[in-house]
Amino acid sequence: MTAPAIELKGISKAFGPVQANKDISIRVMPGTIHGIIGENGAGKSTLMSILYGFYKADAGEVFIAGQKTEIPDSQAAIAAGIGMVFQHFKLVENFTVLENVVLGAEDGPRLGPSLRKARKQLTELAAEYELSIDPDAVIQDIGVGMQQRVEILKALYRQADILILDEPTGVLTPAEADQLFRILQRLKDEGKTIILITHKLREIMEATDTVSVMRRGEMTATVKTADTSPEELAELMVGRKVLLQVDKTPAKPGAPILEVDRLNVTDAAGVHRVKDVSLTVRAGEVLGIAGVAGNGQSELLEVLGGYQSATGTIRMNGQPLDLTGRASDGQSRRARGIAHVPEDRQREGLIMDFHAWENVAFGYHHDGAYQANRWLMNNAAIKADTEAKMGRFDVRPPNPALNAKNFSGGNQQKIVLAREIERNPDLLLVGQPTRGVDIGAIEFIHQQIIALRDQGKAILLVSVELDEIMSLSDRIAVMFDGSIMGERLPQDTDERELGLLMAGMNGKAA
């Protein structure tokens, strides 16, 4: 029997009181794609960081191809044949592909010979693994899919036999993701070993041979992918049965609440972010906006939220909104019945160093119910309100005095949702409601959004998770490069068609 490509035995790692990895053992066989799935904070990234030499394990051993190996730093990991493709690419934007591949692996002080050697090898690698790429393209001019390919080539150029990919599809369109999985399959066929870290069940089912599930720092199971199901994996990840589908009745759309007409946004750097966007959201429906991150959805939300200037017209309940002047700020928007769950809760939605109760008043700090008199705020009233909201939204731990940063991602999101939904808005803007949120909380958050819809409120949902858009939306609009590529009904479309729209190809025209 061949030795495993990687074997970890009894790996433990604690950060202060938090046990990130508890006695983890895992065997990855050569020439396989091994998935590691788990919720945020389950310890996947910590485990891989130990393997790549970023952290030192408190206990445990690493065997590479049967040999016990010490990995004190990333140089040692590379020497051991491990290559890592990070979630956030580590590329120099204004270097060419070739320069990025060579960077850090130069043969000597003169760059010329290294570059020539790399150019030759790149051609060979491209032929061997069907990873064709223009070596002279500048990184900032090529798409994210191509940039990821450069990261893979970087690892292969450094003779990696084991490739670790951390959440590789986060920034890819479905088509790009499919392409990535084809490349991984090809690499596997050529004898490479691949570890795929993800929180997406679909990717695990599609791409892997074996899957290990992590929960709260522990490895709860390792199973053959063929022998398992998404439902079983979800249960292993969360520790209880989870509804993967959202239960909802057909929408009963009412009067138009939000009408956007030929909206254009040019940002501070002069880039035209939103181009002639027109859309309508009616009472009692969810309009989902699909698209790869960075295609104008964020700016659209910012305009509606009152902190981005724009041209065009937006009508709320039939009355125009101020898009540039004095009444174009978050306070005026709230006064008009718009509540906003922002895309980035840690940067915008919450103040991480504020207590939970201070965050519940955030944005509504002028509310009369929160004031003791003309001068002072009524902190006791805010705390009481927070406690009530925490109860209704099942925030754990239900302690208003805890700082926002001490809650898990899902509970942070619940605090934001509780604050915004309980304002009983006419329109709820929701950006990436379940980014970095554990599966158990996703279920709850989706239920809350649908419940608000069923009360006859209008909801504008922006998400890069196609599954989420498909299951929550009553209508789907796809954004690409600042424009709306088309609107579809979820029952009349599929991921393939939406994926094409997300990549800028209008399915109907083609």
Added chain:
Amino acid sequence: MKPIPGWADVILIPLVSVVLAALCAAVLVLAIDENPVEAMKLMIDGTLFRSAGWGFMLYYTTNFIFTGLAVSIAFHAALFNIGGEGQAMLGGLGVALVCLFIPWPHWTLAIIGASVGAMVFGAIWAAIPAYLQAKRGSHIVITTIMFNFIAAALLNYLLVNTLKPVGSMDPATASFPAGTHLPTFQDMAALVGFDGMFRGSPANVSFFLAIIACVALWALIWRTRLGYQIRALGHSPSAAQYAGISPAKIIVVTMLISGGLAGMMAVNTTQGEAERLILNFTEGAGFLGIAVALMGRSHPFGVFLAALLFGFLFQGGAELGFWTSIPRELILVIQALVILFVGALDNMVRMMVGQVFGLIGYKEAA
């Protein structure tokens, strides 16, 4: 870094820093052949065991409270106001104008007028850098520093050319009329029958204004909407924008308060002590406010304690200069050591304290 309990963060760490600074200072005193124990005794005797010592210490403390609070409120908005010195100078100008050109019948009215003058002038001096930061993005650290120099030059010009009484060789205004003179601690002690207490020391009623300012600022920061918005902006400008808090407005308002507080120092020095406006009356108190705010963790009560400590060092230092051959410069070195340990080396001390708590098995409550 190992976790430490909240009380240790607030009390223990500054205390350890001060002790470390004192030890370093002791080594220096030894190096110039003086006895550090004697020196320490002298500082304590001269400051804490004489009522006049208290009178001097609390006088300095008053200055440091005002300038420390000024820096603290700006810190809460993540603004670094280095311009306390210049704002205090302008505050002095405000006090002088109010005291010289308005005939006050009684000090109780005069102190209100002078306070308004001090705050308005200090605030105006802070408003210009604040506006430039809010609307033009000019960094407030740079502009407030530059405004210190402009303030010094302006004061120099006015005292030499305009406000100096005819025939005087001294670059200072005329003495303020008697109706503006503030009761000192000595006057107040005499009033309740303790003749001779605080004899000759400059502490005056404005010390109580400083204490009121501490309480008022505490309430402002943690109990009002304005304070809430200031803290929100300070912690996260992006979140503040999302919530509809105008950064420009909060920056300007915060700096107005900050400048006003720095200016208030002049009520103590100019109206209370000198009873006329003199050159360089701030004596670096504007800068020391930064150390006070750092040591006090930008909390008004912490600022009060830190200001007491620096008041003690100021007065104790003067005693040393008076009775020993320890040069005045060494006193500055000792003060600088305190600032170094409290401000710059804070994390080092924090780590050491954390290690100790780790050894005794302290774990952060989840």
